Amino acid sequence: MSTDLVEQAKKSAAYKAVDENFPESAKVVGIGSGSTVIYVAERLGQLRNKSGFVCIPTGFQSKQLIIDNGLSLGSIEQYSNIDIAFDGADEVDTDLNLIKGGGACLFQEKLVAIASKQFIVVADYRKRSPSKLGIQWTKGVPIEIVPNSYAKITNDLYDLGAKKVILRQGGSSKAGPVVTDNNNFLIDADFGEIADPVKLHTQIKLLVGVVETGLFTDITTKAYFGEENGQVGVLTK
Ligand SMILES: O=C(CO)[C@H](O)[C@H](O)COP(=O)(O)O
Numbered sequence: 001m002s003t004d005l006v007e008q009a010k011k012s013a014a015y016k017a018v019d020e021n022f023p024e025s026a027k028v029v030g031i032g033s034g035s036t037v038i039y040v041a042e043r044l045g046q047l048r049n050k051s052g053f054v055c056i057p058t059g060f061q062s063k064q065l066i067i068d069n070g071l072s073l074g075s076i077e078q079y080s081n082i083d084i085a086f087d088g089a090d091e092v093d094t095d096l097n098l099i100k101g102g103g104a105c106l107f108q109e110k111l112v113a114i115a116s117k118q119f120i121v122v123a124d125y126r127k128r129s130p131s132k133l134g135i136q137w138t139k140g141v142p143i144e145i146v147p148n149s150y151a152k153i154t155n156d157l158y159d160l161g162a163k164k165v166i167l168r169q170g171g172s173s174k175a176g177p178v179v180t181d182n183n184n185f186l187i188d189a190d191f192g193e194i195a196d197p198v199k200l201h202t203q204i205k206l207l208v209g210v211v212e213t214g215l216f217t218d219i220t221t222k223a224y225f226g227e228e229n230g231q232v233g234v235l236t237k
Helices: 003-021 037-045 060-068 106-114 147-159 197-205
Strands: 028-031 054-056 082-087 116-124 141-145 164-167 185-190 210-213 222-226 232-236
Touching: 003 037, 003 082, 003 116, 003 222, 003 232, 028 037, 028 060, 028 106, 037 060, 037 082, 037 116, 082 106, 106 116, 106 141, 106 210, 141 147, 141 197, 147 164, 147 185, 197 210
Parallel strands: 028 054, 028 082, 082 116, 116 222
Antiparallel strands: 141 185, 141 210, 164 185, 222 232
């Protein structure tokens, strides 16, 4: 698989998503995290009226994207009603449910997403599931947790039917677990193919110590997929 092809797919999806959805009247815009949303920020930075709206970040990387593209930075505390938000996804099912959190930003991403009138997903073709979640993205559902609850939550997740539960590690960049922008830990819990994402989200969310899950259900307005052939596919409810 060519890296150039994937990169071009991300860029095409992001540019088209902005061009087709960004309302002239938008005053508050949510900016997601990850490698695809880089192109959303780039495209917004090219708009003539770019000083006419404020951008709400979903984490450290997102904040840098806003600044680097000459956009105005705001916060969710100042602006809790967002006109439109753009974000990436790790997997999108045919009902527009998502797995997110591959980049460890899921809590702030969900906060911005649910505060937005329109939530537009941008992704490359590898993220599109032919049916349910858990088919294309097999690393598990990312779950942000309060650090000292990880052992208990790990057991609880196995009780809920997880096949594999991993406390995400920093790898060669950090000895020990990944620490999120909110100073929490992240668990990746593999449930295989997810028949009912709303039910699974609810079960996990009820565990003491869980801050948020990477299952985004009933939030997405549209998803744009950059395809291998250079086209962009759109999935709408
Ligand atoms: O949820 C996310 C970060 O927490 C990202 O949006 C998701 O991982 C997709 O990233 P990319 O655009 O790099 O594929």
